[in-house]
Amino acid sequence: MKALGWTRLGLVMLAVLVVHLGVTPNLPVGGVSAELPLGLVIAAGLTGGVERGGIFGFVFGFVLDLFLFTPVGMSALVFGVIGWLAGHVFMDRIEESPLISAMTIGAGTAVGLLSFVAVGIALGESSLRESPIGRIVLIASLMNAVAAFALMLASNWMWASDPLGERGSRERALRERTVRA
Amino acid sequence: MAVLDPLRRRRSTLILLLLTSITLLSLDYQGFGPLGSVQSVVRGVVDPIAGGADSVTSPITNAWRSFSEFDDLETENDRLRDELSAIQGDAVRSRAAEESLRELLEEIEVDYVGGADTVVAQVITRPGNFQSYSVEIDRGSNDGVRRGNSVITGAGLVGRVTEVDDRFSEVQLLHQPDFPLGVRVIGTGEIALARGRGIGNDLEVTEGLTEETDISVGDPVVTSGIQGSSYPPDLAVGVISNVNFDTSSLELKVQIDPVADLENLRFVTVILWTVDGEPES
Numbered sequence: 517m518k519a520l521g522w523t524r525l526g527l528v529m530l531a532v533l534v535v536h537l538g539v540t541p542n543l544p545v546g547g548v549s550a551e552l553p554l555g556l557v558i559a560a561g562l563t564g565g566v567e568r569g570g571i572f573g574f575v576f577g578f579v580l581d582l583f584l585f586t587p588v589g590m591s592a593l594v595f596g597v598i599g600w601l602a603g604h605v606f607m608d609r610i611e612e613s614p615l616i617s618a619m620t621i622g623a624g625t626a627v628g629l630l631s632f633v634a635v636g637i638a639l640g641e642s643s644l645r646e647s648p649i650g651r652i653v654l655i656a657s658l659m660n661a662v663a664a665f666a667l668m669l670a671s672n673w674m675w676a677s678d679p680l681g682e683r684g685s686r687e688r689a690l691r692e693r694t695v696r697a
Numbered sequence: 698m699a700v701l702d703p704l705r706r707r708r709s710t711l712i713l714l715l716l717t718s719i720t721l722l723s724l725d726y727q728g729f730g731p732l733g734s735v736q737s738v739v740r741g742v743v744d745p746i747a748g749g750a751d752s753v754t755s756p757i758t759n760a761w762r763s764f765s766e767f768d769d770l771e772t773e774n775d776r777l778r779d780e781l782s783a784i785q786g787d788a789v790r791s792r793a794a795e796e797s798l799r800e801l802l803e804e805i806e807v808d809y810v811g812g813a814d815t816v817v818a819q820v821i822t823r824p825g826n827f828q829s830y831s832v833e834i835d836r837g838s839n840d841g842v843r844r845g846n847s848v849i850t851g852a853g854l855v856g857r858v859t860e861v862d863d864r865f866s867e868v869q870l871l872h873q874p875d876f877p878l879g880v881r882v883i884g885t886g887e888i889a890l891a892r893g894r895g896i897g898n899d900l901e902v903t904e905g906l907t908e909e910t911d912i913s914v915g916d917p918v919v920t921s922g923i924q925g926s927s928y929p930p931d932l933a934v935g936v937i938s939n940v941n942f943d944t945s946s947l948e949l950k951v952q953i954d955p956v957a958d959l960e961n962l963r964f965v966t967v968i969l970w971t972v973d974g975e976p977e978s
Binding site: 538542543567570583589592603639 | 706707710711718719720721722723724725726732735736739740743744746747748749750754755758761762765822824825826827829830831833867873874896897
């Protein structure tokens with residue numbers, strides 16, 4: 517069961533990475549392309565909970581770092597925290613609604629991109645200042661919100677086989693919430 | 698076995714993630730070798746798949762671009778036609794000038810870099826929406842590329858190689874702030890030091906020119922190639938775009954408009970030449 521879970525996790529990461537590297541740069545809107553890896557991390561937190569979201573965000577961020585000019589560890593840091601925060605949103609949410617998911621992924625993308633720029637500038641990556649940050653954040657967030665349904669489907673499928681055990685999972689969170697109530 | 702309560706466990710997870718990320722950043726800043734190896738392996742696996750996805754989806758993405766960027770493409774086509782006519786005229790003149798230059802340099806026993814080996818490379822698009830002062834090219838140490846090699850386009854100097862992998866290299870572009878570049882103004886022969894000022898901005902001359910210097914807007918600028926310079930001599934850099942004497946600081950402010958289009962690079966040429974003829978450490 518765990519092997520299946522890891523396989524699904526790897527497949528989803530690879531698929532989103534390949535689309536991010538090979539497809540979305542060629543489908544820009546207003547010169548901006550979707551930030552699907554960040555959207556997937558938020559979806560992973562929303563569907564998997566705090567710890568899964570954090571760990572998945574960190575790992576996917578690290579993999580993405582290997583393809584960027586920014587220092588290795590920067591995306592891992594931002595994505596890890598965003599996945600962790602998205603997991604908290606999930607913990608406080610009782611009803612599942614596609615619209616709320618889309619809005620959460622859109623808003624989370626904006627927070628993630630702004631955090632990425634802030635961390636980058638703090639680390640001396642001054643080229644980030646020269647990008648049209650407002651336009652990138654606005655358009656990428658909207659695009660990720662549009663892609664939210666697919667991202668939620670992918671992350672639900674990814675967690676269905678429970679590769680990280682029950683740690684921080686939806687079932688456990690619901691149980692904890694019930695106990696607290 | 699003691700079990701952490703959920704809240705503490707979640708906080709521990711976050712702290713662990715933060716510490717691991719900071720460790721990674723520290724290792725990267727120190728140039729930790731194994732990170733480069735991991736990067737090479739992962740990219741070796743993913744890049745071909747991404748390239749395949751790009752090819753498979755190109756009919757759709759091309760259609761999208763044609764639809765969304767039609768007006769821009771039409772304008773750019775017109776501009777490129779005009780540029781091509783001008784370049785064809787320039788090419789004839791520069792062939793004659795190059796020949797004269799080579800003969801002259803041979804007479805005074807200066808290395809002619811026009812005879813150095815070169816390798817053509819394609820610029821690889823890195824993911825993400827944010828701009829960078831660097832680009833990546835699909836040539837590395839396997840192709841003879843070394844740190845410090847100059848990179849040019851048909852128009853002129855683009856930058857220099859700063860990182861080299863087996864199959865890829867990173868090129869730092871001229872517009873990076875504080876990118877130092879020794880230049881010479883054609884006509885006057887004045888030698889100066891110019892520096893980048895960010896994406897889309899002209900280079901600024903920071904040292905070497907005084908108010909007595911006789912230069913004017915439009916003067917062409919090439920690499921100086923003086924002893925110790927990191928670049929071979931006489932690579933086209935740009936033209937003087939602004940000359941202004943600042944009466945408050947009593948300094949001559951000179952700016953250079955690079956001739957190479959640094960924001961739309963697709964193919965570049967790496968000159969396999971370093972200042973000392975040896976790889977930089």
